[in-house]
Amino acid sequence: MSPPPGFEAQFGQEVCKLQKSLYGLKQSPRAWFDRFTTFVKSQGYSQGHSDHTLFTKASKTGKIAILIVYVDDIVLTGDDQTEISQLKQRMGDEFEIKDLGNLKYFLGMEVARSKEGISVSQRKYTLDLLTETGMLGCRPADTPIEFNCKLGNSDDQVPVDKEQYQRLVGKLIYLSHTRPDISFAVSVVSQFMQAPYEKHMEAVNRILRYLKNTPGKGLMFRKTNRKTIEAYTDSDWAGSVIDRKSTSGYCTFVWGNLVTWRSKKQSVVARSSAEAEYRAMSLGICEEIWLQKVLSDLHQECETPLKLFCDNKAAISIANNPVQHDRTKHVEIDRHFIKERLDSGSICIPYIPSSQQIADVLTKGLLRPHFDLCVSKLGLIDIYLPT
Template sequence: MKALVKNKTWEVMPLPKNRKTVGCRWVFNVKLNSDGSLERYKARLVARGYTQTYGIDYQETFAPVAKLNTIRILLSIAANLEWPLHQLDVKNAFLNGELEEEVFMDAPPGFENHFGGNVCRLHKSLYGLKQSPRAWFEKFSKSVKNQGYTQGQSDHTMFIKSSGTGKVAVLIVYVDDIIISGNDEEEIHRLKKCLSSEFEVKDLGPLRYFLGMEVARSKKGIYVSQMKYILDLLKDTGMTGCRPSDTPIDPNLKLGDITQGTPVDVGRYQRLVGKLIYLSHTRPDIAFAVSMVSQFMHSPYEEHLDAVYKILRYLKNTPGKGLLFKRCSVRNIEGFTDADWAGSVTDRRSTSGYCIFLWGNLVTWRSKKQNVVARSSAEAELRAVANGVCELLWVRRVLKELQLEFEAPMKLFCDNKSAINIANNHVQHDRTKHIEIDRHFIKEKLEDGSICMPYVPSEQQIADGFTKGNFRPKFEDLTSKLGMVDIFAPT
């Protein structure tokens, strides 16, 4: 309450006629350190935003959050250029956002007598309001821009300031968690001081624990994992004592819609798969398996749940695996793209997969079923190539905004010669009319020198693990090529 009053969050006044109030409640919880120990107890006043009415209590609600792909790009750059990584945390972040709308709230529970039947007219945002994230981000971005930073267009939560002498400072914000990096130590120190004067900021020192991801740094590079997250997940699901598995999915398994069998609890299945989706941000080795089980969240059956348990048994075998961002002498951008033609037994759609390496480190990847049915393997591969080209162009845009150099053209490796020939061929073919846009898009980037498409044999196609399940020898070979290591494994 002291923080709310000090921040001038509200004004006490009678409720105007024909207006309604938003309810509120107190939420009590604890904040833990990365090792699981208690950091502090927390009490938070939360508004019941679900009672708000669009056009009266709120207008826009959207607020961008940092792309984890951008964070991995920054980690790769920091490992290669030996940039420091600082982490800040903003206390009571949402209380800083200024509201544009008139919002009236009931008196906080337990303080009704102090308000004497009046209500609170909110001037600052509160947790729970629909527009709180938007209001906070607008306040924060305005403050950072006033200090000479420009907002990135590839990721709107990234702010950059360059001195013109090769020195640059970068800030990325994810709600109230902030990462600062760059080679301009003076600017970083000044930025920390300015933010502390305007907001209540806690300097957490070097980046160690961010959004459930554990970050360790040494002379070999930067290692990112989610070991604690995995162990907590296994404990919550009762899988701590399960038999480990060598792979996250059976290569011979073909999951599809089921009309007969034993249905499982939809809510439990969705929560479990949702946790695995978040885990795949540092575990590309489970990306394909998670993509498969997430296709049946609307109507899961026991066979689908068994596939989820297979992923958990694999995680039991490799809880400490993570991505190692190491230093590399080559300043290039490479991508691998692949497709599994008509792999879905339900609707015969193909699965696209790609992975992008920046300066020798894996920064982005994806495994996704295509939107339409492909009538040939070349067509499926071409659609996957188009997705890979888009991701390469986005990574290049991030580097340009950071004013960092890279070797051109960017390489996109493909193991389908027909797809490569169609992309390079200037003659219009009748058999490619239905994929004409993708073909012209790829051809345009090939002609302007942005990318090139070398052929790679299927045995060396790293993206193969994002389109299908593999047996243990090949699976382990692919994960090692992705840059995944286990620093907790016995030597």
């Protein structure tokens, strides 16, 4: 590192070689995580194979203690209260820590408990964002993006402040961690970070107007007896007016609760809607397999086969029929991957009508009735609304 202020004349052009990491350096988080991991493993905890920030310890009586760490923010949970109390005491002896009690606020996310379940929202974060942008008194919007909205680039448009645009979109990306209803809209506006125009800023403001309508909406996790992992996949074929690439969308439910979702522009141009849907299916299957491994790290079992709901019969036919080589040789890797999983019986791909396809909200702008239907099926609720 460079010499501290006041020592420049003594050191000249020389630099200091560090013997240990200092707070604020680029390698400090990695060094701290290695140090913390070594300590946690010494206490008998196992590091997760699916997520290296997850640590678990199962007792002989079948109880489990779970630790999740994000840099220096730590969450402890599980039904082994004795082990959790002992771990907190040992961590206090090793590090300087502060016990904040029951989880209520974590990384900008608010956690609330009730008889119905556990809700996770970002109401304060949303209201702060609306206040910062001066949109707290705006006219609310019913949907985060206009129906069939197609944003592109045009030379006759007026450019806007790039730094302000990037800052706003970055905050919306973080907000989408608990708001799958804005994921597609945020995915669209994030494609124009390098050269935003007025039309793109209007789309960002549309998202803010929608958030004004429902600032407290968030995820609800309910206790169920279902031990299943289910995914819904969809795509919008050639939806981009710039390069005609398709948009993939999927959402996965673990034990009946929405856990992960994604809206992503595909990296290559699809030659047909079936091909676009097929690539989306591959993403959904990968996510299901990863979630199955997460449950394994948590010492939990799930029912098989894993279900992947798709509304495209052609894509389902390609997955089940290995003969159609001429029409599928350009998606050969995805075809082999999906067919292998089908043959092993680890997944199944039931057909679902487009009217019941929940992932529709992650691939295109919808009219309010269909949008509200999809959002309600995702399990999003606003606990701050009067009952």
